[in-house]
Amino acid sequence: MRDYPDRMTPEQARAFRDDVLNIVAQIPRGRVTTYGFIAALAGWPSHPRMVGRTLRYAPEAEQLPCHRVVTIVGRTAPGWGRQRTLLEEEGVEFKPNGRVDMDRYLWTPRLATDE
DNA sequence: AAATTGACGGTTA
DNA sequence: GTAACCGCCAATT
Secondary structure: OOOOOOOOOHHHHHHHHHHHHHHHOOOOOOOEEEHHHHHHHOOOOOOHHHHHHHHHHOHHHHHOOHHHEEOOOOOOOOOOOHHHHHHHHOOOOEOOOOOEOHHHHEOOOOOOOOO
């Protein structure tokens, strides 16, 4: 059980970054997952924001399907309108309020029954 | 050192 | 269903 404060050592930060990139690389085409799930899978349940930071700044993210990462309510990244286009090209549908239909497209890595 | 910021999550109203 | 808060943590100002 991890207690706050919960600072990350540089080694842990490196491992975290690698895990995040590795998980994102596994998101299937036409599906999405969330920052929170990725952070939890990497072993840091309270660091969803660091997932976003990693994807925003890590050069490796350029070649990964980071457009398949959205918030838990299906919101796409602010200031990145192209993300919606990329997802729609894969068949991911959006609700009228501009959010991904999470009930149909959320993918939970290696835990879901529908893999 | 203190306050602010952000590709977030959860609870409450 | 939406909106407003609050909590969270590393980086930045």
